[in-house]
Amino acid sequence: MSTTAVQSARAVAKRLGWGLADQALSSLSNFGVGIMVARVVSPREFGVFAVAFSIYSVMVGVVRAIGTDALVVRFSAADSDATRDASRRAGGTALWTGAAVGGVLVLVGVVIGGDFRWLLIALGATMPGLLLQEAWRNIFFASAEGRKSFVNDAVWTVLLVPAFVIANEVSDASASSLTFAWGLSACVAACFGAVQARLLPDPRLALAWLRENRTLWPRFLAETVLFTGTQQVYLFAIGLVSGLVAVGQLKLVQIALGPVNVVSQGIGLVAVPEAVRAMHRGLRRLDAVAVAISVLVGGGALAWGLILGLAPAAVTSGLVGTSWLAASSLLLPLSLYQIANGLNTGAFVGLRAFKAARRSLAVRVFASLAQLAGALVGVAVDGARGAAYGLFAASVVYLSVWWSGYLTERSRFGANEGSDAPARRHSADASSVT
Structure with a gap:
């Protein structure tokens, strides 16, 4: 095997390692969040939190499909300028989707009241950041920068600890307060992702991105x-x-x-x-x-x-x-x-x-x-x-x-x-x- 081939194989193995490490961290973080919430709220409140997490999980799949999947298949081998421009549009699509869905959740929460009122408001208010943070993962891997994705997930994970502590100290722990703490920490990590990538997602370009990729998404x-x-x-x-x-x-x-x-x-x-x-x-x-x-x-x-x-x-x-x-x-x-x-x-x-x-x-x-x-x-x-x-x-x-x-x-x-x-x-x- 030539020296070039060996170096290429090592680079791929390194990127694969970051992918496994990032997913392991993400899975452990989600598991830890579930455990922390379960320990401090009633079974009923935990069920309410589970609804919030389920909504988030569904929206993650939607944003990947309409936003970052097209970025990955079209721009993973493109030059850096084209990839950055596409990342701005794909990230903007995540923000736009989060704002649209978040607005609906807040509106529904205001209207229906009951156990889900403040949960939906908390989730809706932080949905743009939650979805953008997820989008950064695919953006970074499309740019062969998996290490940045791992660091971003690590930042979110670390922020969760003080966020949950503050939520518990400021008010009695509830599904809505912990959901807001969880989502707010994701918003901070999403902003940090923009610093890492040195670009700002532009939600004004979301519709153009959807039109451009209408044969895919x-x-x-x-x-x-x-x-x-x-x-x-x-x-x-x-x-x-x-x-x-x-x-x-x-x-x-x-x-x-x-x-x-x-x-x-x-x-x-x-x-x-x-x-x-x-x-x-x-x-x-x-x-x-x-x-x-x-x-x-x-x-x-x-x-x-x-x-x-x-x-x-x-x-x-x-x-x-x-x-x-x-x-x-x-x-x-x-x-x-x-x-x-x-x-x-x-x-x-x-x-x-x-x-x-x-x-x-x-x-x-x-x-x-x-x-x-x-x-x-x-x-x-x-x-x-x-x-x-x-x-x-x-x-x-x-x-x-x-x-x-x-x-x-x-x-x-x-x-x-x-x-x-x-x-x-x-x-x-x-x-x-x-």
């Missing part, structure tokens, strides 16, 4: 809805067919397999930007990146599944509760399900690099329908265990569809083995792909 948004909604739908359907015990068993094993999601999301922060840069160096380089990503995520799922499977039942039950003894029979099929999902990650990332939003959405629709069919047929045959094996069977089917979609898009560019020009031409013209 509607399909990205539809994918986000399908991805986040499919699991909720099949869990609800399983509950109707087989009861809440089956749902609880599935959910418990999914929680136990949660660390795989941290790995997947951490790699995901880096994967699409790296795939876009690889495509600029040639399609064979993109192939290598896509395969490597699948191996990393799928291998991580395999490793964690083995750790859980080989751990003594007493240890696992001590971590997730005595319900594990009844749910543990689902570990094998759900681990295989996660492995298969990990193996399709590279194909998804490759389609993002090709800006093939239409094909990616079509595959996502197929995958969602396959999951629903597999879960429902499985639960009808053998309860929760059947649903788990049905999900695994579905994942094997759509794994091949994801990679077939990737190979089809690859062939569209007429690239022979080792020919780079088609990839470069395509990368330069985002509007050509619908």
Whole structure:
């Protein structure tokens, strides 16, 4: 391997490390917030806070779809001036969305009153900062500056401690006061992100950004809805067919397999930007990146599944509760399900690099329908265990569809083995792909 290749591999590994570290920090921070709130408020108040966090989580997916996803696929390999200009518009879209949604939340809070009044007002008032802070993560990784994203998340995490202490001292801790403290600290971190990036997001450019990327963001948004909604739908359907015990068993094993999601999301922060840069160096380089990503995520799922499977039942039950003894029979099929999902990650990332939003959405629709069919047929045959094996069977089917979609898009560019020009031409013209 040449010196240049070694240096390039080290640079990619370093960026991957920042992605994993940032996602681990973000996940631990969210976990810590949940624990801190749960310790100081009543169960009812914690439920109210959970509603606020759920609204925020939904809006994070929306802002990624309409704002920063297009930035990542179009500008990760662009020159710095173009990337900065696009970052200003994408960040402005996050601010604009946060202001619009935040205004609605405040208005609804004023109108409805009750337990949710001050919660919605607090969340709405800080929503612009919450969404901009999240946008900085993708902006920094698109610019190959993952370290800045980690630092920004660290700043938010550190600020949470005094913010929660002050909220508790100034008034009795409540879901609304803690939500405001959480959101306000995110606003400070968002302002710090502007200092790090040395640019100011411009919400006046949001509509122009949406028009410019109209062939991408509607399909990205539809994918986000399908991805986040499919699991909720099949869990609800399983509950109707087989009861809440089956749902609880599935959910418990999914929680136990949660660390795989941290790995997947951490790699995901880096994967699409790296795939876009690889495509600029040639399609064979993109192939290598896509395969490597699948191996990393799928291998991580395999490793964690083995750790859980080989751990003594007493240890696992001590971590997730005595319900594990009844749910543990689902570990094998759900681990295989996660492995298969990990193996399709590279194909998804490759389609993002090709800006093939239409094909990616079509595959996502197929995958969602396959999951629903597999879960429902499985639960009808053998309860929760059947649903788990049905999900695994579905994942094997759509794994091949994801990679077939990737190979089809690859062939569209007429690239022979080792020919780079088609990839470069395509990368330069985002509007050509619908």
